[in-house]
Amino acid sequence: MGYDSQNIFAKIIRNEVPCDKVYENDHVLAFRDINPQAPNHVLVIPKGSYISMEDFSENGSDLEITEFWRAVGQVARMIGGVSDGYRILANHGRDAHQEVFHFHVHIFSGCDLGHMIKIQNG
Secondary structure, X not given: OOOOOOOHHHHHHOOOOOOOEEEEOOOEEEEEOOOOOOOEEEXXXXXXXXXXXXXXXXXXXXXXXXHHHHHHHHHHHXXXXXXXXXXXXXXXXXXXXXXXXXXXXXXXXXXXXXXXXXXXXX
């Protein structure tokens, strides 16, 4: 599967779709999720055309990768997640229920986030 330049995150990067921006630099954009799953729920995305963590880690430049992970930490601090805790999550592929095929990390904070995951039987 190739990168779809018409996905919603690509449109947000191009300012074709608005977002509630939290952070931006030359390589990264962070914005509030439109369907938050915690009091603070922010998405951090690289501005490059990467489908997944696998794609980003293999094809992103050292600068893009460094700026991305620094931005994740910066956003976590900005939303107040450091003192009480936060969770980062990245879905990859069908079984992880990746909905937008542009690499992104979710940052959740602001409440007790519970245990990691619960495997469903059956």
